[in-house]
Amino acid sequence: MTETIRRAERVRASELLGRGWLNTGGKDVSLEDLRGKIVILDFWTFCCINCLHVLDELRPLEQRFSDVLVTVGVHSPKFEHEADPDALAAAVERYEIAHPVLDDPNLTTWQAYAARAWPTLVVLDPEGYIAAHLAGEGHVAGLTSLVEELVAEHEAKGTLHRGDGPYVPPEPVSRTLRFPGKAVPVTRELGGSDSSHGHFLVSDTGHHRIVELDTDLTTVVRSWGGGADHEKGHRDGDPASARFNEPQGLTVLPAELAQQVGYDIVVADTVNHRLRGINAETGAVTTLAGNGVQRLLDAERARSGAIESGSLGTEPLQISLSSPWDLLWSATLGRVVIAMAGTHQIFTFDPATGELSIFAGTGLEGLLDGSAETAWFAQTSGLTEDADGDIWIADSETSSLRVIRTGADSDAEPGEAATPEVETLIGEGLFDFGFRDGAPEQARLQHPLGVTALPDGSVLLADTYNGAIRRYRGEHLAADGTTVAASVSTVARGLKEPSDVLLDADGTNLLVVETNAHELVRIAVPQEYLTVDEGATQSQRPATAVSPGEFSLAIGFSAPTGQKLDDRWGDPTQLKVSSSPENLLLDGAGNSEGLRRTLQLNPEVTEGVLHITARAAACDGAEGEEIPMHAACHLYQQDWGIPVRLEAGAQDELTLDLRGVR
Known part of the structure; x- marks a missing residue:
C-alpha cells in the first residue's frame, strides 16, 4: 500500500528547530546528523490518547528497523501546561519513550512541516526528502511497507547508513511509586481478613502494577504485577508473575458479587486494552475482557451518528477495547462503568454474566450533549457516582465536567426504563x-x-x-x-x-x-x-491568513489499497464545520455529506478558529467490485481546529488531508 502514502514529488525536509532535545544525552540533533537514516517525525502532544496509541504502534517498527530507522518525537503542545519543559520531561519518562524528542513549544517545526492535527507523522528518506505525510493513528502497516521500500531503494543507491541512532537512554530513578494514576479506598474486608480496611488500592502506573498502600500512604502492603524489575506486558497468574501495561482505573466489587465471580478488584489495564481481575485472597490475576486488539470505531453505525445500543455480547475475551482509563462500580446500574478513552465512549461490564455494553457516546470526539446514544465525549478519564445514581465525568480533551443523568431518581413508570441524558456543567470544546x-x-x-x-x-x-x-x-x-x-x-x-x-x-x-x-x-x-x-x-497555534467573504474548504481523502469507499447507503463522507466566535461564519456551518464546503467568512471578525471534523467510511474490497457482505469496514476521522486571521487579499481556499492508511 505504499503507493497510497508516498509523495510523488521530492520536497526537501526543513531543519528541526525548537527549545531543546530530550533523550540525546544533552546534544542537539540536526538533519545532517540523521542523513543516511529513514526518519519518522512524530508530531505529538502528551495529553492526546491518539498520540499515545501511535507511540505504542511505532515500538515494534522501531525495534525491527533499529539500525536504519530513527523516530524523532516532535512535541508540539496543545495545552498551556504541556509547554512546561519539566512536564514534558516527566511525560517522556512516564511513557518510556525510547527515541529522541524535540521540544517545540512555539510550534516552529510543527509549522515548518504544515502539521494541522495531533498526531501527524512525516517520513523522511535517507537523503533528507519528505517521503510521506500522514495524520492520525493506525498507519503502521503502510509505514512498514514504506520503510521496507526505502531500505531497498537506498541500500541499492548506497545512501543508507546502518548503525546506532542518536538516542541516549536516561539514567533510571528508584521510587516507591512511579507516576501513580488512580486510587480507591478499601472499605470492606479484602482477602479473607479485615486488615486492609482503611488502606488504599493504587494503580502504580509507571511500575506497571497495582499496590495496596497502608494508611501512611507510603508503605506498600502488597502488590500485583511487574515483578522485581517492574516489567510491563500481559500475563495472568500469581502476584509476582502477572504483568500489566500502564494500568489506570480500578474498582472494588461488592463482597457478595466478588465471592460469586472469584475476584475482588477490577483493573483498567490501559495499554493492554483489557480489563483484569484480582482475587485479593489468592492473589491470582486474570483477564476479564478484551482481546488485546485496539477497538476501532464501527464505520457503518458511526456514519448514522448513533451507536450500537445495548450489549456487545457475553464473550468479553473476544471483544476489542480501546484504552480503558477509569472504572466505577455503579450501585445504580449494577455494573462496572468503563471510561473507554480510546473510542470516546462509556462502556459497562457485568461481572456476573460477562456482558459488555456501550452505555453512552457515538465514538465521535467532541462535546455534544443529549441522549446517551447521540452524545459525543472526548477522552473521558475520570468517573464517579453521586447519591442520586448519576454518573459524573471528567472529560479531559474538552476540559469539561459532564454528567450522565441516569434517571434513577426519575418518575418513570414501573417497568419503564429511564433514558440517560448527558449534560455539560463546565467546558466549551476541544x-x-x-x-x-x-x-x-x-x-x-x-x-x-x-x-x-x-x-x-x-x-x-x-x-x-x-x-x-x-x-x-x-x-x-x-x-x-x-x-x-x-x-x-x-x-x-x-x-x-x-x-x-x-x-x-x-x-x-x-x-x-x-x-x-x-x-x-x-x-x-x-x-x-x-x-x-x-x-x-x-x-x-499559528494562525492562517484567510480572505473574508466566500471561502472554499476541501478535504482530500483516498481509501487505502485493498479498500474502497462504502457507498452502499449514499455518500460515505461527512463534513462538520463550526467556528469560534460563532459569528465568524455567516454561512456554511453545520453537518452534511461530502468533503467540500463553501463558507462565508464575516469581514467584521478579525480572527477566530474554524472547527472542522471530516469522516469517510471505507470497506475491504476492490474498486469496481461489490463490497462483500461480511467485509470489514473502517471509519476514518480527523478533527482540526484551524486558527485564522482575516486579511483582505489573503488565500480564499483551504485544503486539508484526511488520509486512510491501515
Missing part, C-alpha cells in the same frame, strides 16, 4: 480551556483526569494541567433558606499533575494522587474556597 472560577458557564478547566462526588452534593475535580483541585456546587439552599447559584471554586493549587481525588476515610481530608510528584498526599478540606481567575484561552 480547544477551549483556562483557569477560571465563578459561574459554571464562565468557568474553565485544563485537561481534568479525576472526579469524585461528595456527600453534600458537590463534585471535586482533579484539574490536572492546572495543578489544582476544583469544586463544582450546583444551585442549593443556604442555611437562611435563600437560593445560592451554582458556582465553581478552587480547593487547592500548586500540585504536580493531580490525576485523581477522593475523600479520605475521616471525612475531613482529601486524598490526591499527585502523579508527577510520584505520591499520594492528604489535603485538609478548607473552610473557605479560593476564587481564581487566570482567564479562558484556546490552544495557541
Whole structure:
C-alpha cells in the first residue's frame, strides 16, 4: 500500500528547530546528523490518547528497523501546561519513550512541516526528502511497507547508513511509586481478613502494577504485577508473575458479587486494552475482557451518528477495547462503568454474566450533549457516582465536567426504563480551556483526569494541567433558606499533575494522587474556597491568513489499497464545520455529506478558529467490485481546529488531508 502514502514529488525536509532535545544525552540533533537514516517525525502532544496509541504502534517498527530507522518525537503542545519543559520531561519518562524528542513549544517545526492535527507523522528518506505525510493513528502497516521500500531503494543507491541512532537512554530513578494514576479506598474486608480496611488500592502506573498502600500512604502492603524489575506486558497468574501495561482505573466489587465471580478488584489495564481481575485472597490475576486488539470505531453505525445500543455480547475475551482509563462500580446500574478513552465512549461490564455494553457516546470526539446514544465525549478519564445514581465525568480533551443523568431518581413508570441524558456543567470544546472560577458557564478547566462526588452534593475535580483541585456546587439552599447559584471554586493549587481525588476515610481530608510528584498526599478540606481567575484561552497555534467573504474548504481523502469507499447507503463522507466566535461564519456551518464546503467568512471578525471534523467510511474490497457482505469496514476521522486571521487579499481556499492508511 505504499503507493497510497508516498509523495510523488521530492520536497526537501526543513531543519528541526525548537527549545531543546530530550533523550540525546544533552546534544542537539540536526538533519545532517540523521542523513543516511529513514526518519519518522512524530508530531505529538502528551495529553492526546491518539498520540499515545501511535507511540505504542511505532515500538515494534522501531525495534525491527533499529539500525536504519530513527523516530524523532516532535512535541508540539496543545495545552498551556504541556509547554512546561519539566512536564514534558516527566511525560517522556512516564511513557518510556525510547527515541529522541524535540521540544517545540512555539510550534516552529510543527509549522515548518504544515502539521494541522495531533498526531501527524512525516517520513523522511535517507537523503533528507519528505517521503510521506500522514495524520492520525493506525498507519503502521503502510509505514512498514514504506520503510521496507526505502531500505531497498537506498541500500541499492548506497545512501543508507546502518548503525546506532542518536538516542541516549536516561539514567533510571528508584521510587516507591512511579507516576501513580488512580486510587480507591478499601472499605470492606479484602482477602479473607479485615486488615486492609482503611488502606488504599493504587494503580502504580509507571511500575506497571497495582499496590495496596497502608494508611501512611507510603508503605506498600502488597502488590500485583511487574515483578522485581517492574516489567510491563500481559500475563495472568500469581502476584509476582502477572504483568500489566500502564494500568489506570480500578474498582472494588461488592463482597457478595466478588465471592460469586472469584475476584475482588477490577483493573483498567490501559495499554493492554483489557480489563483484569484480582482475587485479593489468592492473589491470582486474570483477564476479564478484551482481546488485546485496539477497538476501532464501527464505520457503518458511526456514519448514522448513533451507536450500537445495548450489549456487545457475553464473550468479553473476544471483544476489542480501546484504552480503558477509569472504572466505577455503579450501585445504580449494577455494573462496572468503563471510561473507554480510546473510542470516546462509556462502556459497562457485568461481572456476573460477562456482558459488555456501550452505555453512552457515538465514538465521535467532541462535546455534544443529549441522549446517551447521540452524545459525543472526548477522552473521558475520570468517573464517579453521586447519591442520586448519576454518573459524573471528567472529560479531559474538552476540559469539561459532564454528567450522565441516569434517571434513577426519575418518575418513570414501573417497568419503564429511564433514558440517560448527558449534560455539560463546565467546558466549551476541544480547544477551549483556562483557569477560571465563578459561574459554571464562565468557568474553565485544563485537561481534568479525576472526579469524585461528595456527600453534600458537590463534585471535586482533579484539574490536572492546572495543578489544582476544583469544586463544582450546583444551585442549593443556604442555611437562611435563600437560593445560592451554582458556582465553581478552587480547593487547592500548586500540585504536580493531580490525576485523581477522593475523600479520605475521616471525612475531613482529601486524598490526591499527585502523579508527577510520584505520591499520594492528604489535603485538609478548607473552610473557605479560593476564587481564581487566570482567564479562558484556546490552544495557541499559528494562525492562517484567510480572505473574508466566500471561502472554499476541501478535504482530500483516498481509501487505502485493498479498500474502497462504502457507498452502499449514499455518500460515505461527512463534513462538520463550526467556528469560534460563532459569528465568524455567516454561512456554511453545520453537518452534511461530502468533503467540500463553501463558507462565508464575516469581514467584521478579525480572527477566530474554524472547527472542522471530516469522516469517510471505507470497506475491504476492490474498486469496481461489490463490497462483500461480511467485509470489514473502517471509519476514518480527523478533527482540526484551524486558527485564522482575516486579511483582505489573503488565500480564499483551504485544503486539508484526511488520509486512510491501515
